[in-house]
Amino acid sequence: HQLDEAERGFSYMADAPLDMRMDQSAVKSAYEVVNGYSEQQLADVIFRYGEEKWAKRIAQFIAEWRKEKPLETTMELVEVIRAAIPKGARLEGGNPAKRTFQAIRIEVNGELAILRGALDAFADRLKAGGRLAVITFHSLEDRIVKDAFRDLAQGCICPKEFPVCVCGRKPRAKILTKKPVTASAEELRKNSRAKSAKLRVIEML
Structure with missing residues (x-):
């Protein structure tokens, strides 16, 4: 608005x-x-x-x-x-x-810094099974959401040569949208602004 x-x-x-x-x-x-x-x-x-x-x-x-x-x-x-x-x-x-x-x-x-901070805050508040869905409208925002979701879904970060995990890091979420969801042709007819919209979703573990 x-x-x-x-x-x-x-x-x-x-x-x-x-x-x-x-x-x-x-x-x-x-x-x-x-x-x-x-x-x-x-x-x-x-x-x-x-x-x-x-x-x-x-x-x-x-x-x-x-x-x-x-x-x-x-x-x-x-x-x-x-x-x-x-x-x-x-x-x-x-x-x-x-x-x-x-x-x-x-x-x-300061939109991009606010976005990353908001994503982390929402993830901290969601219980297991809770889902976070984010719609972005340009590539900079989408990249931040993509990276944040990837960080949340990442497990062990030990070097590959380590025989066992010593970092203890476990995935906090799983990504439900391997590729972002974009607007259908029908949606675009109703709302042309949706052309650049991308939806990504994660579910907390």
Whole structure:
């Protein structure tokens, strides 16, 4: 729901102040990230969290804009991103600002660290037979869930050359979805946003 609120600055389709805070009491906003981070920090954030191959160029263009005045609105940021990405690359599916906005939103809200912490907390609270199902909407989130579930399902971590286990580690859960469950064609007709959704499930032992 929050991502649909244009005035919060989450959308690259509507003009609004650069905010993107899920928690309005938080200090760090998109404005602070875009205008306060160094060019290298911005490039790192955009590449790591947006998986954007033009991250360095986008960060460079943002840094150039900031020399004249701070970036204050979502449409100003979109304008800079469009200018940074070569015309041919802009034609490759979707809005060219999508990945950068995703990256800044994740950085502002610390989403990936919160996700991993939440997965561990839920696993600690579930009894044997309890199931944890998680739906993610982009590859970074899915990778974190996949790794967390794999850690929970892993048993002995002793070196292979050890004749017997000395670590005493036992699996805490079993993975019920060897591959993530994705939306059916029928679901996609009803809800196009489900296109990138992936469901993974574990059961505690």
